[in-house]
Amino acid sequence: MRYISLGSGSRGNATLVEYKGQHILVDCGFSRKVFVQRMMAANVDPVSLRAVFVTHEHGDHAKGVVKVCESLDIPFYTSFGTAKRMGWLHHPLWQCISADQVTHVSGLNIRAVVVPHDAHEPLQFVIHNDVGHKLGILSDLGSLTPYVIDAYQGCHALQVEANHDPDMLRNGPYPPSLVTRVAGDFGHLSNGQCADFIQRVRWPGLRLVTAGHISEKNNDRNLVSQVLAKVLECEPHQVDMLVQDEISPWYQITDF
Numbered sequence: 382m383r384y385i386s387l388g389s390g391s392r393g394n395a396t397l398v399e400y401k402g403q404h405i406l407v408d409c410g411f412s413r414k415v416f417v418q419r420m421m422a423a424n425v426d427p428v429s430l431r432a433v434f435v436t437h438e439h440g441d442h443a444k445g446v447v448k449v450c451e452s453l454d455i456p457f458y459t460s461f462g463t464a465k466r467m468g469w470l471h472h473p474l475w476q477c478i479s480a481d482q483v484t485h486v487s488g489l490n491i492r493a494v495v496v497p498h499d500a501h502e503p504l505q506f507v508i509h510n511d512v513g514h515k516l517g518i519l520s521d522l523g524s525l526t527p528y529v530i531d532a533y534q535g536c537h538a539l540q541v542e543a544n545h546d547p548d549m550l551r552n553g554p555y556p557p558s559l560v561t562r563v564a565g566d567f568g569h570l571s572n573g574q575c576a577d578f579i580q581r582v583r584w585p586g587l588r589l590v591t592a593g594h595i596s597e598k599n600n601d602r603n604l605v606s607q608v609l610a611k612v613l614e615c616e617p618h619q620v621d622m623l624v625q626d627e628i629s630p631w632y633q634i635t636d637f
């Protein structure tokens with residue numbers, strides 16, 4: 382199993398997971414045109430895509446979902462709340478998933494995890510294949526619940542949100558109401574919360590950690606790498622961080 386970010390941040394998110402030559406996508410917060418461009422950059426033919434799993438209705442996650450799925454005639458999976466909010470309840474390609482449900486697509490098992498975020502029924506996903514390799518994708522949550530910590534135990538790879546530095550957020554360009562929302566329990570994870578999460582799910586099998594959804598206005602990549610290097614016990618330059626406008630490298634999950 383391997384995965385690649387097609388871009389990550391408040392202007393669009395999509396993560397492609399490959400297993401045995403087939404692909405699923407988590408979120409499509411880009412236009413269909415940009416999605417196709419990024420797929421080409423990743424050297425993946427869009428026709429190998431089998432399904433899209435959507436975390437929630439915010440545009441940076443849901444923008445391109447319907448157009449991409451309609452063009453490929455593939456299903457998209459969301460919670461009832463997300464579909465209701467997006468007007469997707471009667472869309473023929475929509476599939477409903479609920480908390481803790483595990484969906485099986487192309488040899489992958491995709492578990493839906495409920496997270497605290499200011500959306501209508503937001504989910505995040507833990508994906509494991511039939512040989513037990515486990516990838517956790519986690520963004521857009523304001524706080525760490527015991528349920529979330531439990532759901533992400535035993536991951537071999539993590540793509541986790543390090544959204545903001547609390548001081549930069551407070552002193553940055555956002556109006557007070559937005560600062561309160563982002564920093565709140567239903568907003569986004571700060572760098573410190575991200576480190577706390579990693580600390581709580583760490584185990585010897587966790588070999589790949591990538592920080593994503595990094596705010597361009599309220600964070601500094603040097604701060605992210607410094608904070609995460611401590612918990613990952615590595616040098617700051619070794620901390621892997623996703624970017625908004627480019628694909629990441631491919632990350633391979635194997636038996637190490």
Ligand SMILES: [Zn+2]
Pocket residue numbers: 390391394439441442521594
């Ligand atoms: Zn987001």
Ligand SMILES: [Zn+2]
Pocket residue numbers: 437439498500521
């Ligand atoms: Zn969101």
